[in-house]
Amino acid sequence: MGIPGQEHLWDKEVEGHRTYNDVRIFTDEQLKNYTEEELKNFKPKHDSKMLDELEKGPWPSFVSDIKREALHRHKLGQDNLMIPAEICDDLLGIVELSYKEGETHWKHGGIVGVLGYGGGIVGRYNDQQAKFPNIAHFHTIRVNQPSAKFYTTDWLRGFCDIAEYRGSGLTNMHGSTGDLVILGSFSDQLEPIFFDLTHDLGVDLGGSGGNLRTPSDCIGKARCEFACYDTMDMCYEMTMQYQDELHRPAFPYKFKFKFDGCPNGCVASIARSDMAYIGTWKDDIRINADAVKAYAAGEIPADGGGFAGRDWGKFDIQKEVINLCPTQCMQWDGKKISINNAECNRCMHCIDAMPEALRVGADQGVSILFGAKAPILEGAQMATMTIPFMYANKPYDTLKAVVGKVFDWWTEEGKNRERIGETIQRVSLKTFIEVLGIPPMPQMVKEPRSNPYVFFKESEVPGGWTRDINAYRTRHPR
Amino acid sequence: MSKGKLGYFNPQKPQEGRITDIGPNHFEQMLPPVIRRNYGKWVSHRILEPGLLVHVSETGEKAFTVRAAAPRLMSVEHIREICDIADKYCKGYLRFTTRNNIEFILDDEAKAKALKTDLDSRKHVGGSFKFPTGGTGMSMSNIVHTQGWVHCHTPATDASGPVKATADVMFDEFKNMRLPAKLRVALACCLNMCGAVHCSDIALLGYHRKPPAIDHEVLGKVCEIPLVVAACPLYAIKPITTAEGKKSVTVNNEKCMYCGNCYTMCLGLPLADAEGDGIAILVGGKISNRMSMPKFSKVIIPWLPNNRPRWPEVTSVVKNIVEVWAKDANKYERLGDWAARISWEKFFEKTGIPFTEKSLDDYRLAVDTYRTSTQFKYTSHSWAVSKAVNGI
Numbered sequence: 033m034g035i036p037g038q039e040h041l042w043d044k045e046v047e048g049h050r051t052y053n054d055v056r057i058f059t060d061e062q063l064k065n066y067t068e069e070e071l072k073n074f075k076p077k078h079d080s081k082m083l084d085e086l087e088k089g090p091w092p093s094f095v096s097d098i099k100r101e102a103l104h105r106h107k108l109g110q111d112n113l114m115i116p117a118e119i120c121d122d123l124l125g126i127v128e129l130s131y132k133e134g135e136t137h138w139k140h141g142g143i144v145g146v147l148g149y150g151g152g153i154v155g156r157y158n159d160q161q162a163k164f165p166n167i168a169h170f171h172t173i174r175v176n177q178p179s180a181k182f183y184t185t186d187w188l189r190g191f192c193d194i195a196e197y198r199g200s201g202l203t204n205m206h207g208s209t210g211d212l213v214i215l216g217s218f219s220d221q222l223e224p225i226f227f228d229l230t231h232d233l234g235v236d237l238g239g240s241g242g243n244l245r246t247p248s249d250c251i252g253k254a255r256c257e258f259a260c261y262d263t264m265d266m267c268y269e270m271t272m273q274y275q276d277e278l279h280r281p282a283f284p285y286k287f288k289f290k291f292d293g294c295p296n297g298c299v300a301s302i303a304r305s306d307m308a309y310i311g312t313w314k315d316d317i318r319i320n321a322d323a324v325k326a327y328a329a330g331e332i333p334a335d336g337g338g339f340a341g342r343d344w345g346k347f348d349i350q351k352e353v354i355n356l357c358p359t360q361c362m363q364w365d366g367k368k369i370s371i372n373n374a375e376c377n378r379c380m381h382c383i384d385a386m387p388e389a390l391r392v393g394a395d396q397g398v399s400i401l402f403g404a405k406a407p408i409l410e411g412a413q414m415a416t417m418t419i420p421f422m423y424a425n426k427p428y429d430t431l432k433a434v435v436g437k438v439f440d441w442w443t444e445e446g447k448n449r450e451r452i453g454e455t456i457q458r459v460s461l462k463t464f465i466e467v468l469g470i471p472p473m474p475q476m477v478k479e480p481r482s483n484p485y486v487f488f489k490e491s492e493v494p495g496g497w498t499r500d501i502n503a504y505r506t507r508h509p510r
Numbered sequence: 511m512s513k514g515k516l517g518y519f520n521p522q523k524p525q526e527g528r529i530t531d532i533g534p535n536h537f538e539q540m541l542p543p544v545i546r547r548n549y550g551k552w553v554s555h556r557i558l559e560p561g562l563l564v565h566v567s568e569t570g571e572k573a574f575t576v577r578a579a580a581p582r583l584m585s586v587e588h589i590r591e592i593c594d595i596a597d598k599y600c601k602g603y604l605r606f607t608t609r610n611n612i613e614f615i616l617d618d619e620a621k622a623k624a625l626k627t628d629l630d631s632r633k634h635v636g637g638s639f640k641f642p643t644g645g646t647g648m649s650m651s652n653i654v655h656t657q658g659w660v661h662c663h664t665p666a667t668d669a670s671g672p673v674k675a676t677a678d679v680m681f682d683e684f685k686n687m688r689l690p691a692k693l694r695v696a697l698a699c700c701l702n703m704c705g706a707v708h709c710s711d712i713a714l715l716g717y718h719r720k721p722p723a724i725d726h727e728v729l730g731k732v733c734e735i736p737l738v739v740a741a742c743p744l745y746a747i748k749p750i751t752t753a754e755g756k757k758s759v760t761v762n763n764e765k766c767m768y769c770g771n772c773y774t775m776c777l778g779l780p781l782a783d784a785e786g787d788g789i790a791i792l793v794g795g796k797i798s799n800r801m802s803m804p805k806f807s808k809v810i811i812p813w814l815p816n817n818r819p820r821w822p823e824v825t826s827v828v829k830n831i832v833e834v835w836a837k838d839a840n841k842y843e844r845l846g847d848w849a850a851r852i853s854w855e856k857f858f859e860k861t862g863i864p865f866t867e868k869s870l871d872d873y874r875l876a877v878d879t880y881r882t883s884t885q886f887k888y889t890s891h892s893w894a895v896s897k898a899v900n901g902i
Contacts, residue, residue: 039538039539040536040538040539041535042539043538043539044539044601044602044603045546046539049539056511057511057513063590071635072635082819083671083819085819085820086671086674086820087634087638088636088638088678089637089674090638090639090678090681091579091581091638091639091674091678091681092579092580092581092634092638092639092640092642093581093634093636093637093638093674094581094583094670094674095636095674096634096635096636096637096638097581097583097584097585097587098583098585099636100585100587100588101585101586101587101588104585104587114514120585127659127660127668130668131659131671131818131819132818133784134787134816134818136662136663136782138661138662139663140663140773140777140780147524147525147528148528148530156661156663172661176534177534178534178535178537178540179537181605182540182541182545182603182604183540183605183606184539184602184603185593185597185602185603186602187535188589188592188593188604189590190511191589192590193586194511195586196586197511198517201586201587202583202584202585203583203584203589204583204584205580205582205584205606205610206610208654208656208704208705208706215583215660215661220515220516223516223524224515224516224519226519227517227519227527227528228511228512228517228518230528230532231518231527232511233511233535234532235532235534235535236530236531248608251607253550254537254541255565255575255615256552256565257552257553257555257565259550262550264537265537268537271534275532275533276531295800296798296799296800297798297799297804298608299608300608300706300709300797302709302797303708303709303797303804304706333556335557335647335648336554336557336647337556337557338557338648339648339687339841340557340559340647340687341560341648341686341689342648344841352841352842356842358802378799379800379801380798381800381801381842384800385842387555388554388556391553391554406698406701406702406703406707406708407701407703407708407769408702409769411875412703412708412806414709414806448737448740449741
């Protein structure tokens with residue numbers, strides 16, 4: 033957890049670490065309290081003919097899974113649960129009703145939370161309370177996931193116990209932004225959940241509302257040779273640095289950080305984060321000449337073997353790599369690949385195609401892009417290239433300084449429910465780069481503007497904007 | 511952890527022993543030993559078979575990753591089974607991917623293969639696989655999605671249902687690596703797009719088709735009318751006083767594009783409607799910078815019905831588009847790159863999807879999407895125009 037000195041509380045490789053047994057709620061007997069046979073014969077409380085159709089087919093069925101949890105809760109019994117034992121039955125019932133009618137039965141909003149926090153919990157009530165009382169409340173608790181969503185089973189089992197004892201036993205693994213999500217708790221359980229999450233599991237809530245949303249990152253240097261900076265560490269550090277902004281909404285609207293280790297963009301930062309950190313490099317692509325020969329000889333498959341399901345013929349470096357390079361900065365003489373790195377735009381194609389021969393450069397950092405968002409309100413936007421390269425080394429002070437400028441300005445200038453991309457659109461990129469204190473660069477645009485409606489500052493035009501019409505008329509009579 | 515209604519929480523002394531602002535668990539303690547030993551030292555990787563990757567470190571060590579699908583809506587019973595598997599095969603470590611897949615990381619190839627076999631053998635009593643492996647390389651990875659009727663108040667469709675139906679139809683593409691490039695499918699149940707589907711190869715998007723119903727009884731009491739008026743991107747909402755003297759709003763139905771932003775601000779303006787609601791299909795987006803720049807998905811079908819429980823109209827369109835693309839595209843060509851190369855007129859011709867007046871943008875900056883060139887290809891669409899003006 034983020035308490036100094038307790039970063040290895042759950043570390044299995046460290047003597048005396050916390051285990052599931054230290055925090056568990058249920059006994060082994062309670063956890064294994066039904067048989068496969070019972071599950072086969074189990075009938076939930078409400079009829080669910082339409083949902084039952086979704087048990088068929090090969091893809092993992094969420095309906096089968098909810099039924100399994102419903103049975104487990106029945107067998108645990110109400111004495112062992114703080115949330116109605118039949119909450120999953122009622123969920124199947126109310127969703128079946130939506131399937132019959134074609135409309136949702138969840139009511140609008142409901143402000144709930146824990147003391148001192150303005151975000152992290154989303155209130156939810158159904159509009160069929162008489163019919164489905166066991167799911168009268170179905171609040172969502174967002175729990176801040178660890179970087180790249182790595183877990184130990186000890187920790188996860190503890191999480192499962194609390195999600196079942198004080199929640200519906202259903203989760204999202206994970207929410208779209210990245211949080212671990214406990215679905216279906218009641219208002220009176222929120223404080224006890226928060227207490228146990230922080231004390232026993234060593235974890236905090238995530239963000240919701242007009243605040244910094246829970247940052248998320250790709251797997252980075254933990255298991256990827258493309259990662260150009262330590263996404264997991266930076267995600268953790270930046271989450272810790274901005275805890276206040278994350279828990280206490282003070283922004284005009286949501287603000288998302290996402291950390292992608294390379295331009296392949298596995299966490300989609302460029303499409304969905306207000307401030308996207310994307311790894312890049314500024315020296316040369318590293319070439320392993322022997323491996324290039326092995327590729328040419330057909331000894332190593334393209335894209336790490338990702339095309340193996342179809343016969344695409346022999347791998348052809350000229351056709352598949354050199355000719356598909358968007359900047360045409362590569363050459364192949366039949367033996368050797370050479371790259372004019374100054375012309376490379378680091379799209380990743382050659383590296384993706386030949387990962388054993390070509391590697392990202394060694395002088396690595398991040399590009400920062402601003403303003404991505406989904407369509408509501410002004411239409412979807414992708415993030416704009418704003419800062420081409422910065423080193424991203426712990427403790428990330430230079431990067432935090434940029435964030436400080438952005439938060440100070442946007443908190444002041446942003447309108448209610450306006451994402452920073454829309455603020456930038458409203459006040460112009462020109463204004464935004466002044467805020468950041470950076471010069472304009474052609475890399476910020478796809479091409480130069482085609483309309484000539486250029487705004488000048490009064491100070492830029494000799495004599496300013498105070499005009500003397502009489503003097504004008506001495507030169508140009510009416 | 512605590513037991514009983516209030517657990518360790520004392521409502522009389524809510525600040526007592528309170529811990530706040532501790533953030534997430536530190537990731538290092540969650541990393542499998544093989545990852546710790548080789549953190550930042552990886553040099554290359556290979557996909558040994560669908561659902562099984564190997565990463566090679568500069569130390570010579572190898573990490574084997576088994577990837578399995580998961581519905582992101584998951585019970586704790588399901589998670590406990592995942593934990594049992596992780597305890598049995600990989601020292602109690604596991605992770606989830608951004609696309610809601612489960613990954614088990616080991617340092618032993620034989621064990622990884624045994625784990626994979628085990629995962630593929632497990633089934634729900636209802637018949638579906640619990641943990642089918644796949645989703646690597648040139649396949650369809652897991653379909654990311656939102657909450658839908660399971661939890662959300664603004665959806666125009668369900669999420670888990672249409673995703674399950676689509677993934678069933680596309681299951682072979684998850685299990686195999688025979689597509690021309692990666693295929694990323696996503697579903698968002700309304701325009702808010704919690705799932706940010708707008709840069710996916712195929713995006714399924716819940717879409718309302720009716721302006722909000724107006725609850726004059728409560729609107730003035732529970733909503734801030736100026737905020738409701740300001741919430742409308744098309745200035746279609748105006749404040750009024752009803753004949754009964756109640757403060758409320760009117761909606762200019764001609765202007766409304768059913769975005770639901772007003773409902774987000776005010777519960778007095780619900781949009782959900784069984785006949786109005788359905789799914790729009792957008793294609794050709796991507797996130798990656800590989801070869802071409804990231805792209806938005808484009809609307810190719812403005813609306814299909816919520817035909818419960820299996821959305822056959824939607825799933826057949828998805829299957830058809832993928833089949834046509836897979837057959838026609840060059841190696842490495844994402845769906846959007848393929849459509850751009852062959853031309854969108856050919857995309858519509860080859861897929862047989864009708865191009866209607868709704869495919870012509872009529873929102874802001876629509877003019878940017880109009881073709882200002884003589885470069886086009888002849889298709890049945892162009893001949894129909896020529897005929898309409900007696901040109902041929």
